[in-house]
Amino acid sequence: MTVLLATKRVQAGEHPTTPVAYFLAVLLTGPLITHRKFPRTSLAICLAALILYAAGRFTAYPGLPVFALTFGITLHSSRRLALVTVVAAAAAMTVALSLQAPSELSTSTWISSELLIVVAWLAAENLRNRRARWAELHARAERLEREREAEARRAVTEERLRIARELHDVVAHSMSVIAVQSAVGNHVMDAQPEEARHALAAIEATSRSALTEMRRLLGVLRQDGEPAGSLVPAPGLADLAPLAAQVQKAGLSVWIHVEGERGQVPPGVDLSAYRIVQEALTNVIKHAGSSTASVTVCYGPGSVMLEITDDGPGTPRAGTRPATPSTGHGIIGMRERVAVFGGEFAAGPRADGGFRVFARLPIPGVTEVTS
Secondary structure (H helix, E strand, O other): OHHHHOOOOOOOOOOOHHHHHHHHHHHHHOOHOOOOOHHHHHHHHHHHHHHHHHHHHHOOOOOOHHHHHHHHHHHOHHHHHHHHHHHHHHHHHHHHHHHHOOOOOOOHHHHHHHHHHHHHHHHHHHHHHHHHHHHHHHHHHHHHHHHHHHHHHHHHHHHHHHHHHHHHHHHHHHHHHHHHHHHHHHHOOOOOHHHHHHHHHHHHHHHHHHHHHHHHHHHHHHOOOOOOOOOOOOHHHHHHHHHHHHHOOOOOOEEEEEEEOOOOOOOHHHHHHHHHHHHHHHHHHHHHHHHHHOOOOOOOOOOOEEEEEOOOOOOOOOOOOOOOOOOOOOOHHHHHHHHEEEEEEEEEEOOOOOEEEEEEEEOOOOOOOOO
């Protein structure tokens, strides 16, 4: 527009170009840069500059910035604001045309100016609708892709469970054969050594086959991307001291009390008890905002009892969240570990403050002594 101001000759009834004309030209074109962030302000400045420019009757008819601004605001703003824009632009253009010099004013100028504003509005609306359809189609395609992936994962999981059930039946049958053959071998060991050797050979072959099927079973159940099992021995209650030292680094002081004499604790019970203590202490760090916790391990004749307590909300440690109720799966996981062995589990706030987790894990094959 500034090029037109500098090159167009002054017609009859028009005023020569002045610095005010250049300033109004900047106000007319500048809102094209700011209309996305400030659409209403940009529209007001542009239309006000249009009317002032027309009132000054400067050379070079300034309609193009209004058309471009109408297109931009309609494309990037709400439909309500787009309607306001087209009506305000048409009204301002009518006022500006009525203030023009007679040499610039004609019927064709009126019609073309108003028509171009409407065309700019319609073109922007059409482009906006096409973009919305493209976005909807893209979102629908992504949603369908996610649904297909979820369906595929669900089918894989169902197939894995089916295969796992079949392999479980095979392993269970093998264990039954081993139990029968071991009983036969034990019964005939003295009287019929040859039969005992046959039984031991059958046990060896069956156990090797069962181990192979077990490895296949674990391979089926292992999720994609899950790391392979480690050869490091599984942790147990004997590893609570290193666990307490690790928790100490997170700012939680842990006191461990052991009651009773540790007897023969099966590896499964030992591992589950360790995981319950580990998860309970993790929950204290994440949710309790507590500074100290107590772990009590009680070995009984037929069970292992665990009690993990904390002293309640205190001064939150750096890097931890304030005390809030847990919304994760920690308590659910602990309860499931206890349920596997048919034990007892309880978790909840204490009357004197803090939180308590209690678990009793029965030891298979050992009868509890009750008073």
